[in-house]
Amino acid sequence: MEPILQLEHLNHVYSPGTPFEHRALIDIDLSIEKGSFVGMIGHTGSGKTTLIQHLNGLLKPTSGRILYNGEDIWISKQRIHQLRFQVGLVFQYPEYQLFEETVYRDIAFGPKNMGLDKDEVDRRVRDALRFVELPERILDHSPFELSGGQKRRVAIAGVIAMEPEVLILDEPIAGLDPESREAILRNIQDYHATRNNTVILVTHNMDVAARMSDQLLVMSHGSLYLSGTPEEIFSQTEALEQTGLTVPEVTQICDHLRRRGVPMPRGLYTVEAARDALLAMRGGSSHA
Amino acid sequence: MLSNITLGQYFPGESLIHRLDPRTKLLLFVLYIVALFLGKGLVSYAIMAIFLIVIIVMSKVPPSSLLRGLKPLWIVIIITGVLNLLFSQGQTVLFTWRRISVTLEGCYNAGFMIVRIILLVLCAFMLTYTTSPILLTDGLERLLRPFQKIGLPVHELAMMMSIALRFIPTLVEETDKIISAQKARGADFESGNILRRAKALIPILVPLFISAFRRADELAIAMECRCYHGGEGRTRLHQLKYARKDYVAYVIGIVLCVAVGILGRRFGL
Ligand SMILES: Nc1ncnc2c1ncn2[C@@H]1O[C@H](COP(=O)(O)OP(=O)(O)OP(=O)(O)O)[C@@H](O)[C@H]1O
Numbered sequence: 396m397e398p399i400l401q402l403e404h405l406n407h408v409y410s411p412g413t414p415f416e417h418r419a420l421i422d423i424d425l426s427i428e429k430g431s432f433v434g435m436i437g438h439t440g441s442g443k444t445t446l447i448q449h450l451n452g453l454l455k456p457t458s459g460r461i462l463y464n465g466e467d468i469w470i471s472k473q474r475i476h477q478l479r480f481q482v483g484l485v486f487q488y489p490e491y492q493l494f495e496e497t498v499y500r501d502i503a504f505g506p507k508n509m510g511l512d513k514d515e516v517d518r519r520v521r522d523a524l525r526f527v528e529l530p531e532r533i534l535d536h537s538p539f540e541l542s543g544g545q546k547r548r549v550a551i552a553g554v555i556a557m558e559p560e561v562l563i564l565d566e567p568i569a570g571l572d573p574e575s576r577e578a579i580l581r582n583i584q585d586y587h588a589t590r591n592n593t594v595i596l597v598t599h600n601m602d603v604a605a606r607m608s609d610q611l612l613v614m615s616h617g618s619l620y621l622s623g624t625p626e627e628i629f630s631q632t633e634a635l636e637q638t639g640l641t642v643p644e645v646t647q648i649c650d651h652l653r654r655r656g657v658p659m660p661r662g663l664y665t666v667e668a669a670r671d672a673l674l675a676m677r678g679g680s681s682h683a
Numbered sequence: 684m685l686s687n688i689t690l691g692q693y694f695p696g697e698s699l700i701h702r703l704d705p706r707t708k709l710l711l712f713v714l715y716i717v718a719l720f721l722g723k724g725l726v727s728y729a730i731m732a733i734f735l736i737v738i739i740v741m742s743k744v745p746p747s748s749l750l751r752g753l754k755p756l757w758i759v760i761i762i763t764g765v766l767n768l769l770f771s772q773g774q775t776v777l778f779t780w781r782r783i784s785v786t787l788e789g790c791y792n793a794g795f796m797i798v799r800i801i802l803l804v805l806c807a808f809m810l811t812y813t814t815s816p817i818l819l820t821d822g823l824e825r826l827l828r829p830f831q832k833i834g835l836p837v838h839e840l841a842m843m844m845s846i847a848l849r850f851i852p853t854l855v856e857e858t859d860k861i862i863s864a865q866k867a868r869g870a871d872f873e874s875g876n877i878l879r880r881a882k883a884l885i886p887i888l889v890p891l892f893i894s895a896f897r898r899a900d901e902l903a904i905a906m907e908c909r910c911y912h913g914g915e916g917r918t919r920l921h922q923l924k925y926a927r928k929d930y931v932a933y934v935i936g937i938v939l940c941v942a943v944g945i946l947g948r949r950f951g952l
């Protein structure tokens with residue numbers, strides 16, 4: 396496994412030299428493997444959005460380096476422009492940035508900026524639409540007459556259409572109903588599975604983070620507080636609770652059982668794993 | 684990106700200037716403008732400048748951010764200076780080029796005009812830097828209240844102003860976000876000719892307008908839900924009250940204005 400993105404001693408200070416000065420990122424060292432699915436969690440204001448905006452060069456680090464495929468991204472202006480297409484970033488509430496007259500043209504905005512020819516743009520728009528499971532007839536509609544969940548998916552398609560090597564999503568399921576939530580998560584997972592791209596998913600939902608990621612990053616007060624596999628992270632219930640986070644519901648139940656004397660292993664975070672552990676305890680027999 | 688727009692940004696603080704009544708600061712600001720236009724020569728402008736510098740020092744607002752606020756205005760300042768330099772009437776001709784002649788009086792005029800503009804702008808900054816928008820509109824509403832008798836909708840105007848002020852930072856933040864989001868899709872705002880650059884603004888302006896209208900709608904509903912019905916019979920949580928420092932400030936301001944007026948108009952200093 397080789398790293399696709401590396402951060403070295405990254406610091407970011409907002410409005411330096413004013414009363415509003417704020418150290419949003421403090422000495423972040425981080426390496427993200429090619430093809431991995433990375434979940435990022437952290438309390439409100441912990442610096443998640445600030446961090447991911449560094450990954451595609453929207454924010455310039457106050458100090459420290461960002462390497463993409465081993466190469467410093469800040470060597471030239473053209474490099475940054477290129478990087479925007481290689482590292483696709485879906486902002487929080489992306490539906491508020493739709494602006495075109497039709498869904499088609501909005502999704503095509505990114506690919507067109509890449510300078511692709513018409514056929515290629517067309518292919519990418521239709522591909523992206525398929526990933527977010529929207530019907531083709533929607534392409535001629537105005538994005539403003541869609542439902543909230545549909546708008547969100549159109550906005551995500553707008554970034555997917557650039558076919559980025561790294562797809563970053565900032566809380567893509569915030570404020571949606573459970574059905575749309577599951578659909579969007581499924582789309583992201585499909586995209587990851589089909590394209591084998593790297594995905595970074597920022598979320599407040601522990602169950603989602605646990606179930607989807609290979610690697611979890613926990614941010615707290617501008618620092619990278621914990622990093623590891625979901626199993627490693629969720630076996631540290633106390634450490635997580637100290638930064639105002641919780642563990643997934645299943646893990647909470649397992650912790651509870653352990654306190655009551657049931658010898659549950661630590662770090663279980665899926666219902667299936669918990670079920671298997673319980674069944675194993677009953678002597679390995681399963682009548683399911 | 685846009686965070687370097689410091690124009691009119693409130694700098695929270697606890698200095699004496701911060702704690703003056705907003706009405707005092709508003710009226711002193713008016714007095715200062717009057718004095719600026721009464722002044723005529725070196726002496727009066729030196730007094731005005733020293734007065735302002737004392738206030739800036741007392742307020743503890745960093746001078747660097749004041750200067751940064753002046754930055755967007757330097758073109759206006761230079762143009763005013765050049766126009767005054769070239770088109771002032773005067774006797775002492777320094778040199779002539781074609782039909783345009785530069786006179787000594789022109790130089791003086793240009794210099795004083797520039798100083799005037801800079802002092803005026805800095806004074807306006809001092810007002811908004813040291814007074815929170817809420818207090819500022821409160822003060823304005825109180826000062827304009829007498830005009831209600833002649834049918835001026837004072838409360839409504841003040842409410843509109845405070846809403847506008849309240850939403851400036853929100854809209855700036857929103858614009859920042861939208862710009863970032865479109866940049867993430869490869870939008871380019873910095874290259875191409877004027878037409879291309881203007882077209883590049885569409886992806887920013889459309890979402891911005893939509894969100895501004897949405898916010899306006901939400902705010903109107905929220906105000907109605909709390910039974911807002913205008914200023915009549917409304918009481919305030921924070922009452923404005925003059926303290927001794929306000930009276931002292933008024934006296935200083937009037938003395939300054941009168942002194943500069945006499946120096947400038949009577950003695951031409
Ligand atoms: N443009 C800005 N100027 C100044 N400070 C900022 C700016 N953007 C964010 N901050 C501050 O930086 C800190 C980190 O913000 P950030 O948006 O990265 O947090 P977050 O982890 O994404 O939070 P959330 O979960 O609420 O989205 C916060 O304290 C915030 O107030």
Ligand SMILES: [Mg+2]
Pocket residue numbers: 443444445487565
């Ligand atoms: Mg955020």
